Amino acid sequence: METKGGFYITQIKQLQGRIFERLLIENGIEISGGQGRILFILWKRDCLTVSEISRETSLAKNTVSIIVDGMVKKNILTREINPVNRRQTIISLTEYAKSLREKYEMVSQQMNALFYEGFTPDEQQEFEGYLARILKTLTEIENKEKKCKKTQ
Amino acid sequence: METKGGFYITQIKQLQGRIFERLLIENGIEISGGQGRILFILWKRDCLTVSEISRETSLAKNTVSIIVDGMVKKNILTREINPVNRRQTIISLTEYAKSLREKYEMVSQQMNALFYEGFTPDEQQEFEGYLARILKTLTEIENKEKKCKKTQ
DNA sequence: TTAAAATAGTTCTATATAGAACAATTTAAA
DNA sequence: TTTAAATTGTTCTATATAGAACTATTTTAA
Numbered sequence: 001m002e003t004k005g006g007f008y009i010t011q012i013k014q015l016q017g018r019i020f021e022r023l024l025i026e027n028g029i030e031i032s033g034g035q036g037r038i039l040f041i042l043w044k045r046d047c048l049t050v051s052e053i054s055r056e057t058s059l060a061k062n063t064v065s066i067i068v069d070g071m072v073k074k075n076i077l078t079r080e081i082n083p084v085n086r087r088q089t090i091i092s093l094t095e096y097a098k099s100l101r102e103k104y105e106m107v108s109q110q111m112n113a114l115f116y117e118g119f120t121p122d123e124q125q126e127f128e129g130y131l132a133r134i135l136k137t138l139t140e141i142e143n144k145e146k147k148c149k150k151t152q
Numbered sequence: 153m154e155t156k157g158g159f160y161i162t163q164i165k166q167l168q169g170r171i172f173e174r175l176l177i178e179n180g181i182e183i184s185g186g187q188g189r190i191l192f193i194l195w196k197r198d199c200l201t202v203s204e205i206s207r208e209t210s211l212a213k214n215t216v217s218i219i220v221d222g223m224v225k226k227n228i229l230t231r232e233i234n235p236v237n238r239r240q241t242i243i244s245l246t247e248y249a250k251s252l253r254e255k256y257e258m259v260s261q262q263m264n265a266l267f268y269e270g271f272t273p274d275e276q277q278e279f280e281g282y283l284a285r286i287l288k289t290l291t292e293i294e295n296k297e298k299k300c301k302k303t304q
Numbered sequence: 305t306t307a308a309a310a311t312a313g314t315t316c317t318a319t320a321t322a323g324a325a326c327a328a329t330t331t332a333a334a
Numbered sequence: 335t336t337t338a339a340a341t342t343g344t345t346c347t348a349t350a351t352a353g354a355a356c357t358a359t360t361t362t363a364a
Contacts, residue, residue: 003264003268003276003280004280005264005267005268005276005279005280005283006168006172006260006263006264006267007189007192008280008283008284008287009161009164009165009168009283010165010168010169010185010189010210011209011210011287012161012210012283012286012287012290013161013162013165014209014210014211014321014322015210015287015290015291015293015294016158016161016162016290017162017321017322018212018294018321018322018323019290019293019294019297020158021322021323022297032349032350033162033349033350034349034350034351035349037159037162040159049312049313050312050313050314051311051312051313057163057166058162058163058164058166058167059166059350059351059352060170060351060352060353061312061313061314061352062313062314062315062351062352062353062354063350063351063352064313065313065314065315066314066315066349066350066351066352067349067350067351069314070349070350085311085312085359085360086312086358086359086360087311087312087313087358087359087360088311088312088313088359089312089313089314108158111158112155112157112158114289114290114293115157115158115286115289115290116155116157116286117289118285118289119282119285123282124155124157126278126282127157127279127282128155128156128157128160130271130275130278130279130282131157131160131161131164132160133270133271134164134267134268135160135163135164135167137266137267137269137270138164138167138168138171138266138267139167141167141171141266142167142170142171145171145174166351166352169351169352170351170352170353173352173353184319184320185319185320186319186320186321187319201342201343202342202343202344203341203342203343211320211321211322212321212322212323213322213342213343213344214321214322214323214324214343214344214345215320215321215322216343217343217344217345218319218320218321218322218344218345219319219320219321221344222319222320237329237330237341237342238328238329238330238342239328239329239330239341239342239343240329240341240342240343241342241343241344
């Protein structure tokens with residue numbers, strides 16, 4: 001069977017990212033895609049380590065580190081060493097970041113409406129169920145690979 | 153309703169990309185994700201313009217231009233001006249690129265198997281149907297935006 | 305209790321990605 | 335036919351992204 005799920009996913013990610021960023025700018029929010037993903041996680045639960053953010057966003061650890069850099073410079077996040085475990089860096093939201101949340105979520109909803117145009121709620125739910133399954137599979141594969149690497 | 157299709161898509165794209173690249177390297181194929189997407193299109197139909205590749209991959213035109221640059225340097229593609237319409241650049245596969253196809257597609261199949269682990273053929277088909285619908289919607293949105301911009 | 309292993313982050317390097325501005329060419333309109 | 339508009343690519347700049355190698359800590363084991 002000729003399938004192209006991966007190709008579709010990449011294309012959708014591309015388009016979606018560009019459209020969402022324009023929508024954000026139109027609404028006066030200067031937050032890029034990568035930054036938005038980190039905020040999305042931190043708005044749910046503040047004060048996470050770099051590794052936790054990496055896990056939740058599926059971004060590589062060093063990528064998170066770099067994006068956080070930029071966000072600290074823009075006064076969106078703060079960085080501090082965890083005194084209890086000094087290997088860890090705790091990333092927290094600034095007041096400014098907290099103030100962005102409501103507006104950002106409104107734009108997210110707009111984006112969502114575009115994304116799921118023509119979908120019934122049931123279809124949406126089913127589709128997201130599939131996505132969640134794939135995400136789980138791929139996450140497990142990557143974790144397994146990491147373990148193998150260590151054993152070598 | 154709280155949905156997060158876009159977030160899932162981005163995460164899956166990330167993971168999938170990393171896993172696929174490792175798989176390619178393990179199989180001795182030195183082709184990156186972005187390069188693979190352009191090859192995927194050109195293997196189906198050779199000798200396309202930059203704009204056509206941009207349309208088929210959903211990559212921005214300038215992104216295609218840059219990635220093609222790298223691939224020309226690596227003797228994967230050739231670039232030549234279309235004598236009939238000298239604004240256009242025709243991108244073609246080299247013999248080397250053609251020789252990579254079979255192996256690349258084998259790895260793609262492996263990746264596919266991982267991606268769809270636990271999916272029945274019907275589920276796969278349904279899922280890809282959803283993806284195709286979303287891709288269509290987003291493509292239309294972006295094209296509309298481009299038109300609006302011109303009118304301004 | 306000290307040496308080895310594991311964990312957490314960062315830096316370095318390279319590619320991917322896109323917006324804005326631009327140059328070259330072709331097409332449409334006056 | 336000559337000028338304005340549209341099309342096609344590229345360059346410039348900035349951010350996103352990840353692998354590899356590294357430093358600093360903490361944990362484990364001998």
